Amino acid sequence: MLISRPAVAGTLESGDATVRITPHDSLEVVVTSSVEAQYGDAVRRVVRQTLEGLGVARALVTVTDKGALDYALRARVEAAVMRAGDEPVDWDVLIGGER
Amino acid sequence: MTDVLNPPAATLDAAQPAWGKYDQAAAPPHRSALFVPASNAAMLATAWVYGADLYMFDLEDAVALREKDSARLLAINALTSYPWRDMAVAVRVNGIDTPFFADDLQAVVRAGADMVRLPMTDSAELVHRLDAELTAIERACSRPVGSTKVIAAIESAAGVVNASAIALASPRVVAIALAGFDYLLDMGAEPTQDGSELFYARCAVLHAARAAGVWCYDVVWGDVDDEAGFRAEVELVKHLGFDGKTLVNPRQIPWLHEAYSPTAAELARAERVVRAAEAARDRGLGVIAVDGKMVDGPIVQAARRAIAYAAASGVREDR
Structure with a gap:
């Protein structure tokens, strides 16, 4: 999926995450997490898997994680990507995959 | 002719209430139906511990217009994840004539929501439209046709008048829920302490539910700090025959459950x-x-x- 414009999704409340995405010439993921020591690698893995599932190959993705569960992270990444692109949601692709 | 003094043994062994077609024989009581704002990640992460009989993710009133898309995505990710995927969950979608309805329905049906709560159900025709949409989506995603059930929210004078037809409009309808705020607005009525302005609507909706064999939920009690008022209203609706109430705050769950306990x-x-x-x-x-x-x-x-x-x-x- 092509990232056409900057977009943001999520909140900075505890248990949530904010995901900012901007057009970029490669895929770069920057994570700041309140639970970095315990779950930093897991957060990065979930973010990258979600981006891969959506076919995002070029974007700068900045995640500020406040202890979001995996599904909330996925949802926030998906929302940011949808807002940053021009393609309509394909529910088969979005919900069809393994979660 | 039945001998009332010597009824057939079978009538003494009615293991479950005759009404309630949503797998009533296997289902636990359905007293509390708690709204959880689908835009709120923290609440979705913790709400399941409160012990409500039914949780309803809310995509409608609890969600700001600009967050409809993100709330929908949060709802479906929650629905497909532990612990929600193992629990009975309803989703209140946006109204059938809003621009959000089609995507709401596509998303939550594919994500496996057990029930869809349709707001502003004024007529059986709306249920027929919803039924047709659900069938199309279920077929498209290989979900058994008919497996997505419906809670019809009655929120207007027309809805109350048509409650019986709404409750009977589709086998998918497993419950009807009276919603007070919009109904009172539609009626030009004002809330009173004893709820007399809702008496006809409560009786009409409850009769429609019982005649159709579906569950029936009473209105939200909005003042979460008024425990005495809440308990008094619960006593009233319990005696009328309601199965339970729609709730907006988990503090009300133990108060409600206590009232229904023997x-x-x-x-x-x-x-x-x-x-x-x-x-x-x-x-x-x-x-x-x-x-x-x-x-x-x-x-x-x-x-x-x-x-x-x-x-x-x-x-x-x-x-």
Whole structure:
């Protein structure tokens, strides 16, 4: 999926995450997490898997994680990507995959 | 002609209430239906611990217009994840004539929502439209046709007048829920402490639900700090026959469940009634008495319901 414009999704409340995405010439993921020591690698893995599932190959993705569960992270990444692109949601692709 | 003094043994063994087609025989009590804002990640992460009988992710009133898309995505990710994927969850979608409805429905049906709560259900025709949309989506995603159930929210004068047709409009309809705020606005009525402005609507919706064999939820009590008012309203609607209430705050769950729980004495009698009914069935007897009073099918039914409530929430103090 092509990232056409900057977009943001999520909140900075505890248990949530904010995901900012901007057009970029490669895929770069920057994570700041309140639970970095315990779950930093897991957060990065979930973010990258979600981006891969959506076919995002070029974007700068900045995640500020406040202890979001995996599904909330996925949802926030998906929302940011949808807002940053021009393609309509394909529910088969979005919900069809393994979660 | 039925001999009322010697009813067939089968009528004494009505294991579950005759109404309630949403797998009533296997289902736990449905007293509390708690809204959880689908835009709120923290609440979705913790709400399941509160012990509501049914959770309803809310994509409608609790979600700001600019967050409809992100709330929908949060809802479907939650629905497909632990612990929600193993629980019965309804999703309140946006109204059928809003620009959000189509995507809401596509998303939540594919994500496996057990039930869709349709707001502003004014007519059976709206249920037919929803039914057709659900069928198309279920076919497209290989979900069994008919597996997505419907809670129809009655929120207008027209909805109350058409409640019976709404409740019977589709086998998918498993519950109807009266919603007070919009109904009072539509009626030009004003809220009173004793709820008299809702009396007709409550009775009409409840009769429609019972005639159709579906569950029935009463209105939200909005003042979460008014415990006494909430408890008084629960007593009223429980005596009318409502299965429970729609809730907006988890603090109200224990108050509601307590009101529906039997006292220890009521539970003991209920257990005696069920034991006597089962013994009568085994011995082929047609009529029984417990504590000197004749027991028939509806009394056995009520006894089983009291036992189920006690199993779910314990007994309440005898006040």
